Amino acid sequence: VLLARRLIEAGVRFVHVQWPREPGDLSSNRPTWDTHADNNNRVKNVLCPQFDVGFTALVEDLSDRGLLDETLVVAVGEFGRTPKFNGAGGRDHWGPVFSCALAGAGISGGQVYGASDANGAQPHSGRVLPQELAATIFHLLGIGHNATFRDLADRPHHVCNGQPLYKLLGNGPATARRRAATGVVAPVPDFRPINAVKKTG
Template sequence: MAEDRCVHTDCEGFYRRDFLKAGALGLFGLSLTDLFRLKAHGATTFQEKETATSVILVWLGGGPSHLDMWDLKPDAPEEIRGLFKPISTNVTGIQMSEHLPRLAQQTDKLCIIRSMTSPEAAHERGTHYMMTGYQPLPGFAVPGYGAVVSKLKEQRSALPPYIAVPAPVAYGGGGFLGASLAPFSPGGNPASKNFKVRDLEPPKEVSFERVERRRSLRQAVDAAFKKYEAGNPAAEAVDSFYTSAYDLMSSTDARAAFDLGNEPDKTRDAYQRNTFGQSCLLARRLVEAGVNFVTVSNGGWDNHNNIFSSLPGKLNDFDRTMATLIEDLSDRGLLETTLVLAMGEFGRTPVINRNGGRDHHSRVFSIMLAGGGVQGGQVIGASDPLGMEPAETPVRPEDLSATLYRCLGIDYNQHLESPDGVRIVLSRGGKPIRGVLA
């Protein structure tokens, strides 16, 4: 309610706020309704031809090793090439790790960028850069991609337009756009038998009939205070926020999107019955139901020690789930309109350290894209023979942000303005990555 106190500076707003806080709105709080404030901001009038309507961003927190996944160096010295062998894929001339055999058979749908580059080799700064397209700015909170998309793209269903499973990714929030554009998180492990999304059901002691009565009470309060709030855009916006929250709770289709129990056992098994697998399955259900932007967090890639014993299991899980997600989206006709990204904050050092691991390395690393208008079956850019620097077509996070926005039909050269009047361009100096879009 702290934000609410700042918004309502007149006595009429104060009384109405306190009355509602004590009565009809006490059930809900602001955790869900704040997500709908984006409607008050409107949408951009620019419309470039979009190739994607939804994004699934799979965040590999910690910094996955490009040299052991997408960009192996079998001819490099032993202290660099490591123990993993490259295998052929279903696209002639493209190889990847032996621990990604299923994705190797989906390579015709993948675009692998082997020349990402960034000066940020610390986790927090690197994550900020990759999740916003901006290097960290002291004292200035840049909004994450999902928040920008929520602000500028039309909401397509009763579901929140930006959802994070199983938990939000750092620096993917609303930034100066406000907490109302931060992602909604279901709160819980989708792989749990007792998985239940918070805020979609009233407390056990409150029936939906009582919810409707409280809604009617609120409408009566609204009517009583209308004459005091005429022309007050903040007060009028609050009405729409709560209406959207009620609509979500009462929408059978929206609530059903979170119910993984509606999926066949065969499908759930194919994704794997673990947190990452069921989170990706939930992401597919959410974009299918009209969500604009979904992040799936999958940490554990900070392999400073014993990388060749710890990474195979991690890669096998990633391979099985991601290949299933790509295939499932394709079979359902969703891949054409869903941009899938798999990336972390940086890569790992070419030289294996004394602990048998690889350390942080941002000068060159790899990411994967698929769907949403992306041309599959290709590699863009290259690292040098040691995987140390870009050898051709260096790609910066700004270029990635321009590509993402371009896929969604958003003008990446337009500006956003902070409450303090600071204007930033969506992609500062970035250009869509040449060759990515079909």
């Protein structure tokens, strides 16, 4: 996390922090957050304490250095966990409900958006689709969520098919330096086949 802050401070535009496999996270011989066994103990005593310290430290560090307004911090996995425990005291993969945390870059802090039902099985209110989360991220990066780019066959592709979650945003831009989304995507991905790329040198 410290390295992530230093990279951002140095001007790196995209930083990915991967949760590593650590010896202290093998209480059930399972890596990291994949809690198919011993879920409660691992989440309460191993995973969440480390996450809380690291995520909070990163956000506070960026804020103290005046970088948080221009940095979007996203903590998210690709799915949630089953509302019922399995025979090993674990929770398996579950797609209908999961959570993420957003901070900085114009996100209005101190709010919880959406809720599950009482069992944590299905969305109850404020359902957010993956494409809406993606559109929100693009919007905060200054990339028009309705923008298109063309592949080698000149076919148009939308960057995203969702709409930004404007309710998550504050009343205005976080700083004067943030530009409104223009709909222009740059750089456009290079879709040429590898064998068609000319080698130089």
